Structures are given as structure tokens and as C-alpha cells.
Amino acid sequence: MGLISWIIIGLLVGFVARYFFPGRPGGLVPTLVLAAVGALIGGYISTYIHGGTLATLDPRTMLTALVGALLMTGIVKILRI
Numbered sequence: 001m002g003l004i005s006w007i008i009i010g011l012l013v014g015f016v017a018r019y020f021f022p023g024r025p026g027g028l029v030p031t032l033v034l035a036a037v038g039a040l041i042g043g044y045i046s047t048y049i050h051g052g053t054l055a056t057l058d059p060r061t062m063l064t065a066l067v068g069a070l071l072m073t074g075i076v077k078i079l080r081i
Contacts (some may be wrong), residue, residue, distance in 0.1 A: 003040075006065045010039030013069035034076055035069040042068015 014035035018028060046064035 003043075005062065006039045006043040007036050009043075009062060009065050010036030010069045013039060013066060014073070031073060035073050038069035038072025039065040040068075041072070042066070 011032050014028075014032035018031055043061055043065035045068070046058075046061040049064070050058060050060045
């Protein structure tokens with residue numbers, strides 16, 4: 001369940017990222033995919049930091065997945081990739 005929730009959080013963050021980073025080339029779908037990948041990376045790293053697992057919905061892990069998605073979209077926006 002945790003893996004699916006990370007992807008869902010990434011997709012939701014992608015919609016929010018389109019609001020904060022409106023000039024990102026490529027459209028909505030690449031932004032959603034990029035945010036979902038950032039959420040997966042953030043959530044995966046968080047399982048090692050906080051000791052969670054993929055099966056749990058730990059709030060700290062979900063927050064780290066959210067931060068990962070925002071960082072991924074922000075970095076790509078800054079680097080203009």
C-alpha cells in the first residue's frame with residue numbers, strides 16, 4: 001500500500017507543481033511523472049532513515065515522499081531540463 005500511496009502523492013504534487021512552476025516545458029504528463037519519481041525516491045530513502053516499510057503509511061515517510069517530489073520538480077525547473 002505504501003508504494004501506491006507514494007505514487008498517488010507524487011501525482012498530486014505534480015498537479016501542485018504545475019501551479020508553482022507554470023513555465024515548465026513538456027506539459028502536464030511529464031511533470032506528473034517527474035513528481036511521482038521524486039516521491040518514490042523520497043519515500044524509498046525515508047524507509048531507511050525512519051525505519052518504515054513499504055506496507056505502512058507512516059506520516060514521516062509520506063512527508064519525505066512529498067518533499068522528494070517537490071525537490072525533483074524544483075531542481076528540474078532550475079536546471080531547465
